[in-house]
């Protein structure tokens with residue numbers, strides 16, 4: 240499955256959800272995740288993310304391995320999202336900032 244990584248936090252551009260053929264994105268307050276059992280590995284979402292936050296699970300940066308479990312866990316509790324919405328007004332300021340996991344809201 241594909242995995243949403245750290246740089247989505249506080250950016251949440253949501254371009255990814257529009258292209259997913261199986262609607263497997265789930266939305267939290269400031270982060271999106273992919274449901275690993277629903278993703279069909281089509282790779283369409285990966286180039287759509289302006290924050291380059293989406294990875295094939297075997298291409299996840301080593302320091303983001305834990306995002307695999309985080310996607311699986313949160314996809315079970317968050318609501319499905321299928322339509323693009325406005326990103327947070329300060330999304331561009333957060334794009335590329337390191338250590339954003341501490342800002343994750345559940």
Ligand code: SF4
Nearest residue numbers: 259278279281282284
């Ligand atoms: Fe959806 Fe395809 Fe991205 Fe998986 S890889 S989340 S199926 S767009």
Ligand code: F3S
Nearest residue numbers: 247252253254255288
């Ligand atoms: Fe997040 Fe990128 Fe989608 S920032 S919401 S994974 S377009």
